[in-house]
Amino acid sequence: xTSIQLFPKSLGKKGDEALAISWNDGHESVISWSHIRAxxxxxxxxxxxxxxxxxxxxxxxxxxxxxRPKSISPMGHYAYKILWSDGHDTGIFTLExxxxxxxxxxxxxxxxxxxxx
Amino acid sequence: xxxxxxxxxxxxxxxxxxxxxxxxxxxxxxxxxxxxxxxAMAQAGKKVGLLDADIYGPSVPTMMGITGxxxxxxxxxxxxxxxxxxxSMGFIVPPTQAVIWRGxxxxxxxxxxxxDLDWGELDYMIxxxxxxxxxAQLTLTQTVPLNGAVIVTTPQEVSLIDARKGIEMFRQxxxxxxxxxxxxxxxxxxxxxxxxxFGTGGGEKLAKEYQxxxxxxxxxxxxxxxxxxxxxxxxxxxxxxxxxxAYKSLATNIQExxxxxxxxxxxxxxxx
Numbered sequence: 184x185t186s187i188q189l190f191p192k193s194l195g196k197k198g199d200e201a202l203a204i205s206w207n208d209g210h211e212s213v214i215s216w217s218h219i220r221a222x223x224x225x226x227x228x229x230x231x232x233x234x235x236x237x238x239x240x241x242x243x244x245x246x247x248x249x250x251r252p253k254s255i256s257p258m259g260h261y262a263y264k265i266l267w268s269d270g271h272d273t274g275i276f277t278l279e280x281x282x283x284x285x286x287x288x289x290x291x292x293x294x295x296x297x298x299x300x
Numbered sequence: 301x302x303x304x305x306x307x308x309x310x311x312x313x314x315x316x317x318x319x320x321x322x323x324x325x326x327x328x329x330x331x332x333x334x335x336x337x338x339x340a341m342a343q344a345g346k347k348v349g350l351l352d353a354d355i356y357g358p359s360v361p362t363m364m365g366i367t368g369x370x371x372x373x374x375x376x377x378x379x380x381x382x383x384x385x386x387x388s389m390g391f392i393v394p395p396t397q398a399v400i401w402r403g404x405x406x407x408x409x410x411x412x413x414x415x416d417l418d419w420g421e422l423d424y425m426i427x428x429x430x431x432x433x434x435x436a437q438l439t440l441t442q443t444v445p446l447n448g449a450v451i452v453t454t455p456q457e458v459s460l461i462d463a464r465k466g467i468e469m470f471r472q473x474x475x476x477x478x479x480x481x482x483x484x485x486x487x488x489x490x491x492x493x494x495x496x497x498f499g500t501g502g503g504e505k506l507a508k509e510y511q512x513x514x515x516x517x518x519x520x521x522x523x524x525x526x527x528x529x530x531x532x533x534x535x536x537x538x539x540x541x542x543x544x545x546a547y548k549s550l551a552t553n554i555q556e557x558x559x560x561x562x563x564x565x566x567x568x569x570x571x572x
Binding site: 188190191192193194195196202252253254255256257258259260261262263277 | 441473474
């Protein structure tokens with residue numbers, strides 16, 4: 184394998200709203216916490232996302248305020264696990280998945296030009 | 301603060317190197333390889349521990365000649381035999397009793413085996429994984445500072461299919477693969493000819509496919525099974541036999557690969 188394996192050099196906070204990641208290939212990612220949570224890869228969240236939206240769903244008290252991460256912990260050498268303010272913690276975000284969520288201008292442009300209509 | 305139910309990396313400062321012996325498929329001789337490899341390393345003067353991570357079907361007690369369960373009030377764990385420190389679920393649960401556990405219990409048991417027992421200083425900890433890519437594999441790759449893994453396969457395609465899954469799993473979780481071991485590679489007949497019972501070259505083919513080292517081929521020999529069943533692995537019973545010499549060469553190859561391998565970097569942390 185000749186390509187460099189993607190690896191974060193450092194993690195930081197961009198205000199209260201976003202996660203900042205400096206990658207070993209020089210890229211700087213900024214990803215809002217809400218975008219990360221909306222793309223949680225756990226089975227429950229995936230299933231929820233696949234369902235049609237229920238406009239009459241009653242929100243739980245924990246869902247009323249903005250969701251915030253309470254902690255972010257490495258999982259082995261390949262992923263992070265996030266504990267959210269509503270107690271949800273089953274999503275394991277692989278490094279590749281986090282990178283795919285990058286919302287920097289360049290990545291957003293690439294994803295919008297490659298997205299199918 | 302750690303997330304609820306999260307699995308922080310365990311700190312095992314007294315264990316210098318941790319090597320997982322894995323396979324996708326069951327019945328390829330993974331436990332036999334793990335046990336003999338551990339003994340070969342111990343015979344070379346290293347301090348070695350063997351952890352049987354197969355909670356549902358532990359093989360280490362039989363292979364090491366430890367019958368019955370261990371009274372922990374009188375006998376401290378890990379046990380010591382054949383120059384190894386040993387731990388297995390089979391030491392605490394009778395062989396006739398099934399361990400019917402879900403994933404979180406597997407995680408707890410393996411974590412306790414590693415952290416609550418006094419392993420002392422070890423040069424190598426060999427972890428004999430169960431077949432497949434399930435809870436034990438996930439727990440170990442997420443929580444144990446593994447240096448790498450070796451994949452055991454037999455030459456035939458039906459075994460290679462599952463070995464590929466094992467390799468893919470280790471790749472995904474970024475655990476270095478030291479290489480492929482082909483077990484039951486050939487049978488040496490009394491006429492001095494090699495007979496390839498399960499075909500030839502499967503292990504090498506797999507190693508090429510994934511660009512990982514081919515660590516060696518181990519012959520089939522009825523003495524291997526006989527000695528394992530008798531509680532004295534062949535490397536301990538017949539250290540100068542052809543099979544034992546193959547194991548010794550394998551142990552050397554793995555140690556060389558371990559020196560060459562780039563250790564996986566620790567992920568940076570963020571305190572929120």
